[in-house]
Amino acid sequence: MKEIFHLPAHKISKLLHKREISVEGLVKSVLERIEEKEKEIRAFITIEREKILEEARELDKRFSKREELPRWAGIPIAIKDNICTQGMLTTCGSKILSNFYPPYDATVIRKIKKEGLLIIGKTNMDEFAMGSSTENSYFGPTHNPWDLRRVPGGSSGGSAAAVISGETILSLGSDTGGSIRQPASFCGVVGLKPTYGSVSRYGLVAFASSLDQIGPITKDVLDAYFLFHIIKGRDSQDSTSLPQTSLEENLKGEVKGTKIGLPKEYFTPGVDKEVKRWVEESFKVFQTLGAELIEISLPHTEFAVAAYYIIAPSEASSNLARYDGVHYGYRTVSPREKGEENPVVEMYEKTRQEGFGEEVKRRIMLGTYALSAGYFEAYYLKAQKVRTLIKRDFEEAFQTCEVILTPVSPTPPFLIGEKIKDPLKMYLSDIFTIPVNLAGLPAVSIPCGFTEEGLPIGLQLIGRPLEEVKLLQVAFAFQEATDFHKRRPL
Amino acid sequence: MNLEPVIGLEVHVELATKTKMFCGCPTSFGASPNTQVCPVCLGMPGVLPVINKEAVKLAIKTALALNCKINLFTRFDRKNYYYPDLPKNYQISQQYLPLGVEGWLEISLKEGSKKVRIHNLHLEEDAGKNLHLEGTDYSLVDLNRAGIPLIEIVTYPDMRTLEEVEVFMNTLREILIYIGASDCRMEEGHLRFEANVSLRPKGSKTLGPKVEMKNLNSFKMVLNALKYEIERQSKVIQRGGKVVQETRLWDSERGISLPMRYKEEAQDYRYFPEPDLPPLDLPPEWIEEIRQELPELPQERRKRLKEKWGLTPQEADLLVGEKELGDFFDECIKIYPHPKSICSWLLGPVLRELRERKISLKESPLTPEYLVSISKMVEEEKITQTNAKFCLYEVFQTKKAPEKIIEEKGWIQVSDKGELEGIVDKVIEENPKPVEDYRRGKTQALGFLIGRVMRLTGGKANPKVVRELLQEKLK
Numbered sequence: 001m002k003e004i005f006h007l008p009a010h011k012i013s014k015l016l017h018k019r020e021i022s023v024e025g026l027v028k029s030v031l032e033r034i035e036e037k038e039k040e041i042r043a044f045i046t047i048e049r050e051k052i053l054e055e056a057r058e059l060d061k062r063f064s065k066r067e068e069l070p071r072w073a074g075i076p077i078a079i080k081d082n083i084c085t086q087g088m089l090t091t092c093g094s095k096i097l098s099n100f101y102p103p104y105d106a107t108v109i110r111k112i113k114k115e116g117l118l119i120i121g122k123t124n125m126d127e128f129a130m131g132s133s134t135e136n137s138y139f140g141p142t143h144n145p146w147d148l149r150r151v152p153g154g155s156s157g158g159s160a161a162a163v164i165s166g167e168t169i170l171s172l173g174s175d176t177g178g179s180i181r182q183p184a185s186f187c188g189v190v191g192l193k194p195t196y197g198s199v200s201r202y203g204l205v206a207f208a209s210s211l212d213q214i215g216p217i218t219k220d221v222l223d224a225y226f227l228f229h230i231i232k233g234r235d236s237q238d239s240t241s242l243p244q245t246s247l248e249e250n251l252k253g254e255v256k257g258t259k260i261g262l263p264k265e266y267f268t269p270g271v272d273k274e275v276k277r278w279v280e281e282s283f284k285v286f287q288t289l290g291a292e293l294i295e296i297s298l299p300h301t302e303f304a305v306a307a308y309y310i311i312a313p314s315e316a317s318s319n320l321a322r323y324d325g326v327h328y329g330y331r332t333v334s335p336r337e338k339g340e341e342n343p344v345v346e347m348y349e350k351t352r353q354e355g356f357g358e359e360v361k362r363r364i365m366l367g368t369y370a371l372s373a374g375y376f377e378a379y380y381l382k383a384q385k386v387r388t389l390i391k392r393d394f395e396e397a398f399q400t401c402e403v404i405l406t407p408v409s410p411t412p413p414f415l416i417g418e419k420i421k422d423p424l425k426m427y428l429s430d431i432f433t434i435p436v437n438l439a440g441l442p443a444v445s446i447p448c449g450f451t452e453e454g455l456p457i458g459l460q461l462i463g464r465p466l467e468e469v470k471l472l473q474v475a476f477a478f479q480e481a482t483d484f485h486k487r488r489p490l
Numbered sequence: 491m492n493l494e495p496v497i498g499l500e501v502h503v504e505l506a507t508k509t510k511m512f513c514g515c516p517t518s519f520g521a522s523p524n525t526q527v528c529p530v531c532l533g534m535p536g537v538l539p540v541i542n543k544e545a546v547k548l549a550i551k552t553a554l555a556l557n558c559k560i561n562l563f564t565r566f567d568r569k570n571y572y573y574p575d576l577p578k579n580y581q582i583s584q585q586y587l588p589l590g591v592e593g594w595l596e597i598s599l600k601e602g603s604k605k606v607r608i609h610n611l612h613l614e615e616d617a618g619k620n621l622h623l624e625g626t627d628y629s630l631v632d633l634n635r636a637g638i639p640l641i642e643i644v645t646y647p648d649m650r651t652l653e654e655v656e657v658f659m660n661t662l663r664e665i666l667i668y669i670g671a672s673d674c675r676m677e678e679g680h681l682r683f684e685a686n687v688s689l690r691p692k693g694s695k696t697l698g699p700k701v702e703m704k705n706l707n708s709f710k711m712v713l714n715a716l717k718y719e720i721e722r723q724s725k726v727i728q729r730g731g732k733v734v735q736e737t738r739l740w741d742s743e744r745g746i747s748l749p750m751r752y753k754e755e756a757q758d759y760r761y762f763p764e765p766d767l768p769p770l771d772l773p774p775e776w777i778e779e780i781r782q783e784l785p786e787l788p789q790e791r792r793k794r795l796k797e798k799w800g801l802t803p804q805e806a807d808l809l810v811g812e813k814e815l816g817d818f819f820d821e822c823i824k825i826y827p828h829p830k831s832i833c834s835w836l837l838g839p840v841l842r843e844l845r846e847r848k849i850s851l852k853e854s855p856l857t858p859e860y861l862v863s864i865s866k867m868v869e870e871e872k873i874t875q876t877n878a879k880f881c882l883y884e885v886f887q888t889k890k891a892p893e894k895i896i897e898e899k900g901w902i903q904v905s906d907k908g909e910l911e912g913i914v915d916k917v918i919e920e921n922p923k924p925v926e927d928y929r930r931g932k933t934q935a936l937g938f939l940i941g942r943v944m945r946l947t948g949g950k951a952n953p954k955v956v957r958e959l960l961q962e963k964l965k
Binding site (some may be wrong): 082083084090092097100102103104106201202203204205206208209210236237238239240314315317318321322323324326327328344345348368371372373376380 | 529532533534535536537538539540541568570572574577578579580629631758760761762765766767768
């Protein structure tokens with residue numbers, strides 16, 4: 001079978017269970033694709049070639065003994081490198097964790113292993129998930145498979161690029177301000193950021209604890225739906241996790257009568273023309289399917305980015321304090337300087353100076369400042385108030401609609417180097433995804449068009465808390481009426 | 491100038507939970523370094539804390555015992571600072587909504603009692619320990635202690651003398667042990683203190699610049715450090731100088747305090763709400779339940795023992811000082827309300843047996859039923875006092891019930907005159923000299939004759955009856 005690596009998991013799993021293909025054959029096909037593409041895309045930090053082949057052969061034995069195996073046993077999955085995998089390098093795209101092998105598995109990893117999914121490797125990302133282009137990685141940038149001169153988005157750029165290029169079948173990313181949805185949009189794949197608390201964060205290396213959420217990045221909506229059901233659920237090791245009781249049912253893609261809200265604040269002149277055009281095209285698709293489109297307002301949208309860049313760095317400044325060279329990770333090797341009276345403080349300073357990249361240091365400083373005595377009220381507490389207002393905006397909007405439709409990113413994928421020297425410009429590329437994290441809502445990015453240059457464009461659907469199923473029903477309806485999700489880069 | 495010290499305390503109490511504050515690691519003391527750790531208390535990337543309900547319960551219990559108001563909506567905050575024994579480089583503590591606020595503790599002083607107000611009581615996690623081995627240029631870190639639950643009790647500066655401070659610490663310790671919040675083993679660092687002190691002219695209402703003293707790990711250190719600091723400050727003031735507001739470290743070896751370096755002192759902890767833990771919404775019913783579980787506190791027990799049961803202050807102190815003894819006393823009194831007799835048994839022979847065997851009451855085979863039975867048999871003249879003491883010894887030795895021991899040993903006292911008459915006659919016959927002495931008015935001789943009868947009966951004769959018989963016959 002040709003190009004099996006381009007198929008979604010739900011199709012491959014049928015072939016595996018019917019024994020039309022072997023797990024080893026599948027894994028080899030994906031590994032060969034990696035051989036072919038990885039040099040130019042650089043989606044991975046770690047690739048577990050031998051390990052996954054061994055696991056594949058083991059599974060084939062069990063298949064041939066006609067053992068009852070989980071539906072997705074044998075499907076390769078790539079994991080963003082900020083999710084802890086026991087005994088497998090987990091770097092967060094940082095020099096400071098470039099030698100870190102976690103002694104434990106994240107809850108999501110335990111869950112996917114139980115389902116027989118095979119980890120093919122760990123994907124590249126902006127350092128500690130801080131960035132929107134995967135350029136902030138200690139291991140170098142990942143390239144967009146649709147146009148190698150461009151960024152794949154970020155911070156889960158490696159995961160999204162690996163899925164669309166066929167270097168993996170499935171992947172997991174994490175989303176703090178758009179880090180699943182924006183790269184999904186830039187790479188033309190499906191990315192789901194679940195409701196805050198839907199998926200356990202235990203083992204996800206924290207960036208901003210009150211915003212972080214793990215989610216699937218997949219080739220289509222069905223895969224995202226099934227993978228979500230594998231990883232969701234309350235976890236006794238994560239006190240912020242919620243009982244996610246939604247049952248797995250068949251997606252029907254029915255949207256007749258569904259009220260879809262279009263927030264006027266998201267369709268502004270700042271949005272790229274082609275993005276605007278394709279997102280507006282989607283209105284027609286939904287109308288044809290019988291959905292009802294209504295204009296809504298989310299009046300505090302304009303304050304979201306500012307609030308986010310107080311709250312996220314504040315939490316990050318504390319979350320990243322543990323990387324000090326004392327217990328694990330990188331420790332400075334620079335010689336001690338004369339006159340420095342406290343050798344421990346000197347080690348802290350040099351380790352962090354050498355171990356963290358520019359963007360991470362910038363955000364640690366922002367957060368440290370915002371939490372400092374005398375500024376805490378004016379920055380952190382104020383930002384929390386804004387966050388409450390944004391949450392209320394959505395609550396009110398959801399009185400009149402069930403799902404909200406917006407662009408994912410104001411622009412198509414930009415060029416590598418284009419925004420890296422201008423942090424503010426980079427921050428604004430998350431303007432439509434950040435409010436969702438502040439409100440803790442579920443949202444999905446699905447492909448909705450291509451620019452004239454052939455670059456993918458995504459649309460964002462935002463749902464009510466814990467209504468991932470409803471959200472994916474709407475996404476599935478759109479997908480089944482279009483064929484953007486079937487396109488693949490060369 | 492007549493100066494008056496103004497003293498406040500911060501007390502860190504290690505709670506007696508089986509597991510740590512935010513993970514399942516054991517809290518037992520003395521294990522090899524870094525053996526009671528897991529990814530969570532090691533502060534590994536990606537881990538999350540989970541609140542130990544037992545710790546919250548013990549903290550609430552303490553807050554209630556200290557008459558605090560409970561914040562039903564409470565939350566944890568992060569206290570950010572760098573130190574190698576703090577794996578996350580932040581401590582999960584409570585800053586903005588502590589569990590308990592505005593309480594008080596009554597202390598009994600020679601001149602009457604006094605209330606020391608509690609500013610707040612909050613929960614937090616302990617740090618590990620840095621070890622500096624002599625002759626090396628590196629330090630080692632032991633994280634067994636990291637994450638053990640602590641409560642911090644912060645008083646108002648309500649104490650004026652060292653005596654008050656000492657009584658406060660003792661009273662607090664007694665309560666903590668009573669309610670089971672902490673074992674208060676000082677040598678294991680269960681109680682640690684910080685003290686702040688300022689001086690002012692007696693009668694003045696304003697507060698002078700205060701000095702905080704850190705690193706006080708025993709009652710003695712607190713008292714020595716305060717004594718030193720009060721003297722130091724008064725010298726400064728008497729010389730016309732000004733006391734500098736600062737933090738000082740107590741060096742117990744040299745018996746002096748030294749100012750901490752400015753850099754260490756001027757810390758901004760950048761407190762903010764812990765995003766990994768949702769706020770706690772404590773159900774009022776739970777608080778009520780915990781309140782009901784509170785045992786009688788030491789001061790109340792002391793009062794009851796004296797007023798209701800007529801014990802002396804010394805007896806009451808001894809029974810209160812060791813909760814186990816007091817509890818045992820109460821159990822005995824429930825089935826046999828003879829406080830004086832039970833108390834003297836407990837504080838006398840029982841304590842002696844325990845000390846000799848180096849065991850606690852709980853570890854001993856003695857039950858309240860056993861002790862009551864022994865005490866009752868003496869009272870009812872079923873056995874002699876001497877045999878009763880042997881009987882207690884046998885209980886400790888053989889774990890058998892007292893009745894059984896007495897039966898086996900044949901220690902049941904003989905009070906029947908008819909049964910004793912023969913032996914008494916025999917003793918009179920065989921001891922003409924003492925008989926003669928007694929008749930001539932040497933009353934001590936009677937004692938000798940009683941002793942002979944006792945010996946011949948193997949100690950079973952009721953000495954009172956023997957005395958009566960002898961007196962009758964020798965009239």
